[in-house]
Amino acid sequence: MKRRxxxxxxxxxxxxxxxxxxxxxxxxxxxxFYESFTNLEGKMSLINxxxxxxxxxxxxxxxxxxxxxxxxxxxxxxxxxxxxxxxNKKFKGVKxxxxxxxxxxxxxPTAVAILWRTGFSTYGWVNxxxxxxxxxxxxxxxxxxxxxxxxxxxxxxxxxxVLPSVMIILLxxxxxxxxxxxxxxxxxxxxxxxxxxxIVIPILKPTIVTAVILRLIAAMQIWMISVMxxxxxxxxxxxxxxxxxxxxVPMLENSYKMSLTYSVVVTVIVLTSxxxxxxxxxxxxxx
Amino acid sequence: MSTKKIMAKxxxxxxxxxxxxxxxxxxxxxxxxxxxxxxxxxxxxxxFLPKMSFDIMVTWEDDMYxxxxxxxxxxxxxxxxxxxxxxxxxxFLKRELSIQLTNEEIESDFSASKTGGPVYxxxxxxxxYNFKTFFSITNNADxxxxxxxxxxxWTILISLTLGSMAGYAVARYGFAGxxxxxxxxxxxxxxxxxxxxxxxxxxxxxxxxxxTMFGLAIVYSVGNIALTxxxxxxxxxxxxxxxxxASVVFGASRFQTFLKITLPLAFPGMVACSMYxxxxxxNDSITALxxxxxxxxxxxLIYKALGMSGTIQLSAAGAVILIIPAxxxxxxxxxxxxxxxxxxxx
Amino acid sequence: MAxxxxxxxxxxxxxxxxxVDNMSLGINENEFLVxxxxxxxxxxxxxxxxxxxxxxxxxxIVLEGKSIKGLQxxxxxxxxxxxxxxxxxxxxxxxxxxxxLKLRKMSKEDIKKRVQKAAEMAxxxxxxxxxxxxxxxxxxxxxxxxxxxxxxxKLFLMDEPLSNLDAKLRITMRTELxxxxxxxxxxxxxxxxxxxxxxxxxxxxxVMNKGTIEQIGTPNEIYxxxxxxFVANFIGSPPTNFIDxxxxxxxxxxxxxxxxxQFNITTHIKETLKSYEGKKVVLGVRPENFTVTDEEKxxxxxxxxxxxxxxxxxxxxxxxxxxxxxxxxxxxxxxKVGQQLNIGINQKxxxxxxxxxxxxx
Numbered sequence: 006m007k008r009r010x011x012x013x014x015x016x017x018x019x020x021x022x023x024x025x026x027x028x029x030x031x032x033x034x035x036x037x038f039y040e041s042f043t044n045l046e047g048k049m050s051l052i053n054x055x056x057x058x059x060x061x062x063x064x065x066x067x068x069x070x071x072x073x074x075x076x077x078x079x080x081x082x083x084x085x086x087x088x089x090x091x092x093n094k095k096f097k098g099v100k101x102x103x104x105x106x107x108x109x110x111x112x113x114p115t116a117v118a119i120l121w122r123t124g125f126s127t128y129g130w131v132n133x134x135x136x137x138x139x140x141x142x143x144x145x146x147x148x149x150x151x152x153x154x155x156x157x158x159x160x161x162x163x164x165x166x167v168l169p170s171v172m173i174i175l176l177x178x179x180x181x182x183x184x185x186x187x188x189x190x191x192x193x194x195x196x197x198x199x200x201x202x203x204i205v206i207p208i209l210k211p212t213i214v215t216a217v218i219l220r221l222i223a224a225m226q227i228w229m230i231s232v233m234x235x236x237x238x239x240x241x242x243x244x245x246x247x248x249x250x251x252x253x254v255p256m257l258e259n260s261y262k263m264s265l266t267y268s269v270v271v272t273v274i275v276l277t278s279x280x281x282x283x284x285x286x287x288x289x290x291x292x
Numbered sequence: 293m294s295t296k297k298i299m300a301k302x303x304x305x306x307x308x309x310x311x312x313x314x315x316x317x318x319x320x321x322x323x324x325x326x327x328x329x330x331x332x333x334x335x336x337x338x339x340f341l342p343k344m345s346f347d348i349m350v351t352w353e354d355d356m357y358x359x360x361x362x363x364x365x366x367x368x369x370x371x372x373x374x375x376x377x378x379x380x381x382x383x384f385l386k387r388e389l390s391i392q393l394t395n396e397e398i399e400s401d402f403s404a405s406k407t408g409g410p411v412y413x414x415x416x417x418x419x420x421y422n423f424k425t426f427f428s429i430t431n432n433a434d435x436x437x438x439x440x441x442x443x444x445x446w447t448i449l450i451s452l453t454l455g456s457m458a459g460y461a462v463a464r465y466g467f468a469g470x471x472x473x474x475x476x477x478x479x480x481x482x483x484x485x486x487x488x489x490x491x492x493x494x495x496x497x498x499x500x501x502x503x504t505m506f507g508l509a510i511v512y513s514v515g516n517i518a519l520t521x522x523x524x525x526x527x528x529x530x531x532x533x534x535x536x537x538a539s540v541v542f543g544a545s546r547f548q549t550f551l552k553i554t555l556p557l558a559f560p561g562m563v564a565c566s567m568y569x570x571x572x573x574x575n576d577s578i579t580a581l582x583x584x585x586x587x588x589x590x591x592x593l594i595y596k597a598l599g600m601s602g603t604i605q606l607s608a609a610g611a612v613i614l615i616i617p618a619x620x621x622x623x624x625x626x627x628x629x630x631x632x633x634x635x636x637x638x
Numbered sequence: 639m640a641x642x643x644x645x646x647x648x649x650x651x652x653x654x655x656x657x658v659d660n661m662s663l664g665i666n667e668n669e670f671l672v673x674x675x676x677x678x679x680x681x682x683x684x685x686x687x688x689x690x691x692x693x694x695x696x697x698x699i700v701l702e703g704k705s706i707k708g709l710q711x712x713x714x715x716x717x718x719x720x721x722x723x724x725x726x727x728x729x730x731x732x733x734x735x736x737x738x739l740k741l742r743k744m745s746k747e748d749i750k751k752r753v754q755k756a757a758e759m760a761x762x763x764x765x766x767x768x769x770x771x772x773x774x775x776x777x778x779x780x781x782x783x784x785x786x787x788x789x790x791x792k793l794f795l796m797d798e799p800l801s802n803l804d805a806k807l808r809i810t811m812r813t814e815l816x817x818x819x820x821x822x823x824x825x826x827x828x829x830x831x832x833x834x835x836x837x838x839x840x841x842x843x844x845v846m847n848k849g850t851i852e853q854i855g856t857p858n859e860i861y862x863x864x865x866x867x868f869v870a871n872f873i874g875s876p877p878t879n880f881i882d883x884x885x886x887x888x889x890x891x892x893x894x895x896x897x898x899x900q901f902n903i904t905t906h907i908k909e910t911l912k913s914y915e916g917k918k919v920v921l922g923v924r925p926e927n928f929t930v931t932d933e934e935k936x937x938x939x940x941x942x943x944x945x946x947x948x949x950x951x952x953x954x955x956x957x958x959x960x961x962x963x964x965x966x967x968x969x970x971x972x973x974k975v976g977q978q979l980n981i982g983i984n985q986k987x988x989x990x991x992x993x994x995x996x997x998x999x
Contacts, residue, residue, distance in 0.1 A: 014461070015464075016461075016467065018457045018458060018461035019457070019458050019467075021457060021458075022517050026517070030488065030514050033487075033492050034483055037490075040491075087307070088307075088311065104622055104623060105311070105315050106311050106315060107622040107626055109315060111618030112618045113574065113577075113591055113618070115591050115594050116594070116611035116614045119598060120318055120322045122598075123322055123604055123605075124318060124321065128336045130340075133337050133338060133340075136336075165318075173632075174633045174636070176629055177629045177633035178634075180629070181634045181635070183724065185724035189718065189720055189724035190726075191690070191691065191712060192691070192795075193737060193741070193789060194738045194742060195737075196710070203737070207729075208727060208728055212636070215636055218478065219481075222481050222482055229577075233595075233598065244486060247487055248578055251581075252581060261490065264487065265487060268484050272483045272484070275482040294708075
């Protein structure tokens with residue numbers, strides 16, 4: 006009897022979360038799938054997908070989302086790793102520096118947008134600062150940027166915000182790694198760079214994969230900063246379309262179906278990207 | 293010291309300074325933006341710190357008060373308005389310069405200009421003017437703050453309870469499909485959160501939970517239970533099983549052991565972990581827009597305010613309030629990075 | 639000049655915590671030197687400074703006549719076996735051993751030969767293609783040894799390499815390390831807190847305490863000729879018994895007096911002890927230097943409080959004026975607790991200065 010209870014304990018513990026997901030995740034997701042594959046009369050149809058794919062803005066939104074994800078994840082990983090290496094050192098004030106470096110990760114997207122809008126508006130503090138230190142004569146019109154430069158602009162802002170959340174995962178990995186692995190590298194003839202490349206990164210790989218995947222999933226769903234900085238439609242993203250159909254034109258006959266169809270499209274794209282990344286990183290040995 | 297060492301030291305300090313500038317500078321200017329009066333916002337270039345007071349000169353010409361404000365960049369008194377109406381005078385001082393005076397004070401201070409030439413006065417600026425205004429024009433801001441706190445509270449409660457149970461199962465027991473669980477928890481985050489909210493609206497209306505914070509928390513918890521399960525399993529793995537076994541050996545039940553031994557040990561880490569749930573709820577605005585537009589949270593209120601008002605310094609004031617928990621969060625979490633993320637593996 | 643010379647070596651952490659204090663030491667070529675001491679005595683810090691893993695605060699380290707202070711670890715020509723072995727988990731055993739050789743830009747064939755040779759010496763040829771997490775602790779230890787051997791260093795550093803092994807394996811590996819050392823004649827510095835490990839491996843032992851050297855000597859010197867109370871207490875199990883006695887002079891005799899006994903000092907130190915007249919000094923007697931004797935030759939009588947049989951010998955705990963003494967005997971095996979014993983003392987006792995803890999010679 007006792008033994009049987011023991012055997013079932015993990016399932017009892019998991020059950021509440023799984024039931025929760027059954028009700029509040031799987032149900033809406035199935036609903037979304039169902040709606041996306043039916044027309045307005047409720048008949049099976051691909052009409053929503055045809056409409057989504059034929060939207061002139063879809064291609065741009067797709068390219069932007071992909072470009073944003075690839076560039077931002079690479080940039081953020083490299084910077085976060087460097088920062089984590091720095092913060093893994095022992096020096097005076099490292100805790101304070103860590104605290105300061107972490108602040109942006111907790112700032113709400115709304116606040117991030119306002120922060121940078123007060124900065125990059127024509128009479129904002131960025132221009133003010135640049136003029137004070139005599140770098141420019143006339144205010145720069147930052148917010149008129151569009152196309153690729155606007156996208157890069159958003160990548161930088163996003164990087165400012167999420168860098169610490171990538172960094173802490175890597176930092177935890179570094180701190181949990183046994184110091185002697187690195188030291189052995191040094192003693193047996195490796196330089197700092199070789200130790201990082203040949204020893205630290207391979208041992209840290211599971212952590213790196215975790216951090217990158219979490220970031221990848223979030224980056225492909227970017228939209229808020231774009232809308233808050235430039236408004237709807239200036240730099241379209243896939244999830245921005247969902248918000249567009251929900252927030253701006255919720256009254257159209259097919260708004261509901263359009264936003265859910267976009268959701269399914271996004272999920273499929275994210276799932277594919279993550280799978281490709283996992284294949285690519287080929288998860289050799291688990292340590 | 294060798295050149296190489298000096299180079300390394302220099303790079304080290306350059307990186308540190310860059311980090312400090314990248315984080316603190318925007319914050320400094322942002323907070324100071326929230327303290328600007330409208331007049332200062334349109335001055336350009338302006339000083340880095342908001343003004344604490346204004347020097348004002350009033351003259352009397354053509355049967356009207358002529359109000360001048362001293363411009364320290366160009367060192368002269370700039371004419372702002374002329375009016376014979378004391379109300380206009382008062383409203384200008386309040387809206388443009390964030391100076392709060394009554395009609396009587398204005399009369400008594402400036403009537404001398406009618407006979408005796410220019411009157412010079414220095415007035416203290418109401419630094420918190422934007423914050424006060426933010427609360428008064430968005431008529432339910434205090435309710436919204438309370439809403440945000442309640443929504444966050446429910447989210448923490450739900451995701452920590454369900455998430456840590458699952459996390460404990462992962463950390464301590466073997467079961468079928470354990471290897472797949474971590475990846476499938478990721479799946480939850482792949483479906484856009486906004487997209488969950490749309491069909492959920494129908495269900496919440498059926499349950500009578502639309503426009504309630506509990507309803508919002510249900511949706512916020514979706515992404516957070518998975519994350520909490522991940523992180524808490526890392527926390528529990530960091531607690532030596534022998535501590536639990538010792539308790540069982542001395543006669544406690546498994547449940548008592550969890551309550552008396554495991555939970556107190558895991559508690560600090562779980563508090564830090566709950567900050568993720570808190571922020572998930574506190575930072576969201578779009579889910580709230582869909583599910584609770586009639587009963588907004590603070591974040592939603594600011595999201596809306598940014599859309600409607602042209603006065604950026606008001607939004608900045610709202611956003612400063614929104615950021616305060618962020619500081620608390622980072623202050624707590626910096627000590628628990630290892631406990632939280634140390635054993636997180638896919 | 640010795641092969642490796644530590645000159646006034648000092649290490650301070652954060653400018654104030656003194657880990658190693660003005661330490662000077664010469665190590666000869668082919669010597670197996672053990673740094674022994676309790677945790678926190680600075681022995682590991684000393685080794686890490688030699689390896690280049692820890693910066694030297696003051697002093698110098700000279701290897702073969704050249705200062706290696708300030709050199710990167712990789713340029714020092716040392717190799718190291720770590721306490722946790724630090725066998726890289728993402729590389730196979732072969733890759734682990736070959737990594738250092740690859741960094742030295744050796745040809746593939748040379749690497750293969752060296753790896754093969756090192757693996758043979760460490761007895762791990764059949765595991766070369768395995769991943770470290772498929773190996774037991776002892777096998778990983780061997781990989782660490784092979785990795786250190788393969789680079790053919792000027793100096794081997796071993797930081798408590800056996801402390802993570804179980805007792806039996808520890809003794810096997812001890813013998814093997816000694817064998818390897820004898821075959822190669824390599825200069826080795828070995829850090830441990832385990833005295834029996836130190837005794838069995840070392841050509842010379844350096845006993846350290848609070849960042850300074852207490853005594854340097856062969857295992858026998860360290861045991862039989864302790865220079866301080868610290869060494870007498872730290873080396874030997876059970877440790878040396880310490881008894882406070884007063885020195886008195888009667889005629890030409892020098893007497894050590896205790897409330898329960900007194901005896902005539904006949905060895906050569908009686909001259910030095912004369913200057914201690916009327917003062918208290920510490921008498922140190924190793925457990926095996928007490929004798930269980932008869933009524934006539936006894937120094938004092940004492941009741942047995944506990945017996946700890948060890949098989950080959952017996953440890954008896956006896957009382958002396960409220961103090962507990964441990965004696966080791968190979969003769970008494972069937973003594974009961976509470977029984978009275980006649981205790982004598984042989985000539986191998988030490989005297990220590992009560993203030994400084996230094997040996998009185």
